[in-house]
Amino acid sequence: MLESTGADSINMASSKGILEDGLSNSEQFLDIDSLTKLAALAASVTSDCRCLLHDLSSWSTWPISYREQDFLQIGTLARLSSEEAILEEYHPAGTNYWSSTAPVAPRFYPYNQCTLWQCRCCSRIYLRHNDDGAYHVALRIRRLHAQFIVDAPHFNDGRESR
Ligand SMILES: [Zn+2]
Numbered sequence: 782m783l784e785s786t787g788a789d790s791i792n793m794a795s796s797k798g799i800l801e802d803g804l805s806n807s808e809q810f811l812d813i814d815s816l817t818k819l820a821a822l823a824a825s826v827t828s829d830c831r832c833l834l835h836d837l838s839s840w841s842t843w844p845i846s847y848r849e850q851d852f853l854q855i856g857t858l859a860r861l862s863s864e865e866a867i868l869e870e871y872h873p874a875g876t877n878y879w880s881s882t883a884p885v886a887p888r889f890y891p892y893n894q895c896t897l898w899q900c901r902c903c904s905r906i907y908l909r910h911n912d913d914g915a916y917h918v919a920l921r922i923r924r925l926h927a928q929f930i931v932d933a934p935h936f937n938d939g940r941e942s943r
Contacts (some may be wrong), residue, residue: 807854813932820927823906830903839881843920855891883931884931888939
């Protein structure tokens with residue numbers, strides 16, 4: 782009988798998450814199309830999950846109850862090193878860094894320094910970056926929502942001009 786084989790392949794598919802086609806490299810650069818596609822897939826996830834314990838719709842300090850191993854890095858939005866990339870943020874509608882409706886504009890800070898992570902349990906997608914403060918580095922996390930992704934241009938393509 783082939784029934785058990787069928788069940789196995791379903792389990793394998795769900796444990797691998799939604800990324801299978803060569804995007805398993807954690808340092809894979811994700812362009813706006815890939816980002817949008819991932820966000821759309823994540824938006825279809827409706828299951829409850831412990832990654833929803835804290836409201837991460839805006840940038841938050843990594844919650845201490847969250848476990849690093851529950852997330853899998855699936856790529857990066859950083860095309861440039863932190864020295865080359867602009868620190869300018871993109872807020873045409875009067876939002877700020879902390880707004881839950883702040884645009885996710887990959888050429889602009891902090892998105893130009895973000896890595897992308899997938900919850901291993903539910904496949905929801907999260908952005909992470911290290912906020913370099915004067916005294917310590919804060920690890921920040923924000924859930925990726927498709928509706929806030931904006932392909933905003935920058936006159937120097939996100940590169941710091943000197
Ligand atoms: Zn989750």
